[in-house]
Amino acid sequence: MGHYTLIKKDKDSRARLGKVATARGVIDTPAFMPVGTQATVKSLSPCEVAECGAQIILSNAYHLFLRPGMEVITRAGGLHKFMSWNKPVLTDSGGYQIFSLALLRKVSDQGVEFQSHIDGFKHFLTPEDVLGIQRDLGSDIIMPLDDVAHYPCERDFAEQAMKRTVMWAKRQRDAFLASEMPAKQQLFGIVQGATYTDLRKECAERMIEIGFEGYALGGLSVGEPKDVMYPMAEFTAALLPEDKPRYMMGVGLPEDLVECAGHGVDMFDCVAPTRYGRNGTAFTSTGRLAVRNAPSTFDFGPLDADCGCYTCRNFTRSYLRHLFNTNETLGLKLLSLHNVYFYLDLMRRLRQAIAEDRFAAFKKEFLTKYTSGA
């Protein structure tokens, strides 16, 4: 199918430089996807997201299905037109949200019944329905509905969820291939299996058998410690074919991106940049900064002296502290903008390091400074 081009492998790690081609443009990998759950990357306009360097964003089928609903989005001409974003969009099925947000869910092999977390209204969706929703959204990359195991998770439950995930994946792949979607859309397979390496291995093999345009590492960053997550990412990524992109769902903090890119992961998404930004915390090259705190009062330097974003070029920590102290929404926008830029700039520098065969040095340098708290 040839959507992924492997450009270069790092000499010291499994990190790799590549490109994912979609109908709406190319994504340089390793890539970070800002999250626009409700058809907006929170507090940022699409042109600001693009100016930060985003080549793709993530949205969420579950949320959009509930609000504004599919009739609005289809009549608008699809998600891209609806939100005025013309670059690629990857949509998550919302499997994770159904399991974490929705009320009174009942899962069977047939599908999932749940009550909306917004109005309590009852819905039943089959895997094919969830695929159809994403077809109608016009997603460039579709994630199939899966059965997500929580953490910690008993082996029996993890195995059952993994097997259901495989069965649903097959049904969704069949429906995908039977439709007119493959010309313009891509479908990824998701590897589940909780923290059990044999289940991960079995799931990866079954997904590869079915065959997808890319493969995702699901069920990570769901509460497990980093010394569980990192080895699991390393183990799972190594099971996946070299000629397809690997996407680690819902991960993570800057240090997670650097670590897991080193294990050969190509794509990441996380709400952290905008969520921390809304709460007044900036990611900087020397670690996290709570801008509301007293030391910012008379600090007339930028959030991050190394950063070239609009916020850092124009505003001081002192001013940003004032905006948060006075509950001015410009504050959360400027911090969200900085954080999204910080993530995307980190990925640019990380790709550059792989290109120049100095990923290990880059990782060490980044982590040393990032944990210095200077």
Next chain:
Amino acid sequence: MGHYTLIKKDKDSRARLGKVATARGVIDTPAFMPVGTQATVKSLSPCEVAECGAQIILSNAYHLFLRPGMEVITRAGGLHKFMSWNKPVLTDSGGYQIFSLALLRKVSDQGVEFQSHIDGFKHFLTPEDVLGIQRDLGSDIIMPLDDVAHYPCERDFAEQAMKRTVMWAKRQRDAFLASEMPAKQQLFGIVQGATYTDLRKECAERMIEIGFEGYALGGLSVGEPKDVMYPMAEFTAALLPEDKPRYMMGVGLPEDLVECAGHGVDMFDCVAPTRYGRNGTAFTSTGRLAVRNAPSTFDFGPLDADCGCYTCRNFTRSYLRHLFNTNETLGLKLLSLHNVYFYLDLMRRLRQAIAEDRFAAFKKEFLTKYTSGA
């Protein structure tokens, strides 16, 4: 002093085209000044405010004195640097806020004692103090502390407040001329007198005697009906010298700007564009639109087909409704942006109409369409 240039008088009304020169740039009049009470035009970045066409913004000495406090702003290098806005700023003294927001205020000829509406801390400020605060902010146009009458207001109280306003104005003018401020800053006089024409007349005469770079119509739009406000604006504006700019404080809605520009007012400010925007109401050429309402659900047109702002060029009513329904802050930013643009574009068109000797036709056309609800 020559800061104001009268370019052209309308042939059918008292509307006039002019320019106000300040140390930080020229303001085409009649002008609207977006309000940035707390050193931010709510939800908009300074570059967005400038892109909407703003040549000057208004801020508020009372609010800035309380938060972040003068030490922060002076150490930042002044208000412009603090908020990253390099065009002119007019600051209100905060007289109105002391009388409307502050707690337990006591006014004497000496000055005003009040408790902060934020932390209850007690402050005492003389008129000279308030002038000094605005000097330190680096305001391009300074409004003196005045004694604001409420509405409705007994004549005795209105007269006392007007006389104190004059006395304070004289003290502040003396302090202004004795300092090094006149080179770069301007001080306006404020005409008070509530709804009593003889008090307004006396106040105007006394202010003109003292002599200021411009004159303001104060104490209007404080609750009185429009059929009181408009005649009072007309009466007061006619008392003021032709070679100085006239600023109507805190006014108003679009129809007020058009009406009062016709009475020879040159400058306006109002929180309406951002306050209505935050609450989901857009100003459009056919009147106000509550975007949250059901008719927007499947309306894939812009807020205003006549508008060229970023919001109208990129987003539909349907999408904006979705943002408000899901409490996404992008919604209030996009509506605020549109509303500020709408106001500034209205002033551009109004100035053009005066330049082309068709103000009366413009006013009629605007008001007919604006009240059509189409």
